[in-house]
Amino acid sequence: MEQLSYAEAVAELKNLARFGINLGLTRIQELLRRLNNPHQQGMRYLHIGGTNGKGSVCAMLEAMLLAEGKTVCLFTSPHLHSYRERFKINGVQAEKTEIAAALSQVIAACEQMKSAGFEAPTEFEVNTAMALLLFAQHRPEWVILEVGMGGDIDSTNVIDGEIAVITEVALEHTAYLGDTVEKIAACKAGIIKRGARVFTGASGSALSIIRSKAEQKQAVLCQIGKELNYKLSQDRGEDGQILTVSIEDKTYANLFIPLLGRHQLANAALAVAAADAAGLSEQAIRTGLKQTRHPGRLEIFSHEPLVVLDGAHNPDGIAALAAALQDYWPQKQKIIIMGMLSDKEQQAALKLILPQAEHLIVTPPPFDTGRVGNWHLLTRLAVKEGKEAVEAETIAEAIEEGINLLNKNSMLLVCGSLYLVAAAREYLAKILLGVDLTD
Numbered sequence: 001m002e003q004l005s006y007a008e009a010v011a012e013l014k015n016l017a018r019f020g021i022n023l024g025l026t027r028i029q030e031l032l033r034r035l036n037n038p039h040q041q042g043m044r045y046l047h048i049g050g051t052n053g054k055g056s057v058c059a060m061l062e063a064m065l066l067a068e069g070k071t072v073c074l075f076t077s078p079h080l081h082s083y084r085e086r087f088k089i090n091g092v093q094a095e096k097t098e099i100a101a102a103l104s105q106v107i108a109a110c111e112q113m114k115s116a117g118f119e120a121p122t123e124f125e126v127n128t129a130m131a132l133l134l135f136a137q138h139r140p141e142w143v144i145l146e147v148g149m150g151g152d153i154d155s156t157n158v159i160d161g162e163i164a165v166i167t168e169v170a171l172e173h174t175a176y177l178g179d180t181v182e183k184i185a186a187c188k189a190g191i192i193k194r195g196a197r198v199f200t201g202a203s204g205s206a207l208s209i210i211r212s213k214a215e216q217k218q219a220v221l222c223q224i225g226k227e228l229n230y231k232l233s234q235d236r237g238e239d240g241q242i243l244t245v246s247i248e249d250k251t252y253a254n255l256f257i258p259l260l261g262r263h264q265l266a267n268a269a270l271a272v273a274a275a276d277a278a279g280l281s282e283q284a285i286r287t288g289l290k291q292t293r294h295p296g297r298l299e300i301f302s303h304e305p306l307v308v309l310d311g312a313h314n315p316d317g318i319a320a321l322a323a324a325l326q327d328y329w330p331q332k333q334k335i336i337i338m339g340m341l342s343d344k345e346q347q348a349a350l351k352l353i354l355p356q357a358e359h360l361i362v363t364p365p366p367f368d369t370g371r372v373g374n375w376h377l378l379t380r381l382a383v384k385e386g387k388e389a390v391e392a393e394t395i396a397e398a399i400e401e402g403i404n405l406l407n408k409n410s411m412l413l414v415c416g417s418l419y420l421v422a423a424a425r426e427y428l429a430k431i432l433l434g435v436d437l438t439d
Contacts, residue, residue, distance in 0.1 A: 006096035009103040010083050010439075016123035021149065023176060027113070027121045028155040031129050034109040038136035043073075045159045046274060047191045049147035050167025050201070051184075052317045053267040056259060056294050057165055058146050060271035064288030066091050068280045071140040075131035075156070077124065077148055080296055080422040082439035087131050089138050102130045124148045128155040142278070150177045152190020163277050164191050164198045164219075165270050169206035170316040171345065181206050189213035196220070197277045199228065201266045222247070222273055230269035232262075238300060238328060241265065245272045252282060256290050260298040260328065263320040296421045298324055301428055305403065306332065306411040309425060311418035313340060315348040321415060322352050333358040333410040337398045337424070339365045339375060340416040350381050353415070359405050360389040363398040365417040378416075395423040399431075 048054050058076050065072040079085035084093035106129045110121050135143050145156045169185045177184045185206035196219040202210050214221040222228050233242040233254050240258040243265050257268050275285050301307045312321040336357045340346050364375035382389040392398035402412045414424040429435040
């Protein structure tokens with residue numbers, strides 16, 4: 001296959017989305033074999049799974065490793081504004097030429113696979129292969145991989161991670177992972193490798209399953225509420241929060257994180273524990289946490305007017321968002337723009353946020369596959385709950401509607417899908433800042 005341009009590479013990646021979600025390791029293993037197994041080139045791995053908080057833990061770990069002077073590569077998904085965000089090398093997005101070259105190699109290997117009778121790899125499998133190929137070329141000391149979906153049969157699970165983090169576990173992607181928390185926990189526990197260090201924020205039956213898997217793999221488990229504990233050190237403010245983290249007999253006091261929300265305290269504790277296990281100094285941990293940035297997650301995009309963006313897209317995420325609204329802006333009237341993909345628990349999520357909505361504006365996430373589904377469902381659900389809702393065909397129309405409703409006692413919130421948040425950020429950056437965030 002000829003070398004692709006970056007624009008051609010992005011178009012090809014978007015085209016791969018038509019294959020949808022198809023879990024399993026057979027295709028990714030064969031694909032990597034044809035690429036000479038780049039994931040087996042001596043890199044050390046931090047593998048991050050769970051229901052919510054994976055991206056935040058990844059961002060904190062990357063910042064702490066960089067503060068220590070380590071070379072580090074990071075693979076996350078999805079992206080906000082550019083495919084390059086998924087592939088970061090020492091804190092910087094991969095170059096367009098690198099991505100185009102890597103995808104050209106991966107697509108050539110995919111064509112060989114199809115000619116040999118294998119199923120076509122999915123978009124996420126191609127992304128994973130690209131990441132591992134790119135990273136092997138840079139030979140970093142550490143690679144951080146965020147699980148795409150589940151764990152045991154997620155394409156990132158081809159690696160041998162010596163440190164694994166499993167955040168809290170809740171119902172999600174039930175059509176793929178199972179219809180109970182126990183089944184989902186079993187799936188997520190699949191990233192635990194023999195002899196690994198494992199850190200988890202799971203509780204209840206999910207924790208029992210993770211603990212059992214760790215024992216089976218002779219892995220060392222550290223759980224929030226037992227070996228790992230945290231507490232808020234001072235009253236939180238809009239600029240961030242300060243916490244103290246204790247790992248058995250070691251204490252990291254008064255750590256500052258610029259990320260908002262109670263849920264980020266648990267994420268920070270897990271990241272600190274994983275960083276401690278990786279041998280990072282206290283100074284690197286402090287500095288890295290302070291420098292962490294994670295756009296689109298309870299992000300104050302503007303103070304005048306107050307505009308908040310949050311990619312919460314399932315009931316647990318929306319519950320954390322609802323709690324944060326009460327913690328930070330209890331007196332503000334909330335004008336909420338919401339849109340969710342059809343494979344999410346829309347009714348449960350909406351019920352959690354709806355009591356705080358002064359006005360609800362429903363709009364579809366800008367997603368070009370069938371996962372958008374019937375986006376009008378949120379409107380019908382809101383009406384069923386006794387709340388009025390208006391609809392907007394695009395995020396631009398929704399934001400204009402929301403801004404027109406703002407006054408000094410109100411705020412604008414965009415939530416429900418990270419794809420929606422990305423589109424909102426791009427539009428708001430243009431009208432409020434005069435900045436183009438698109439790639």
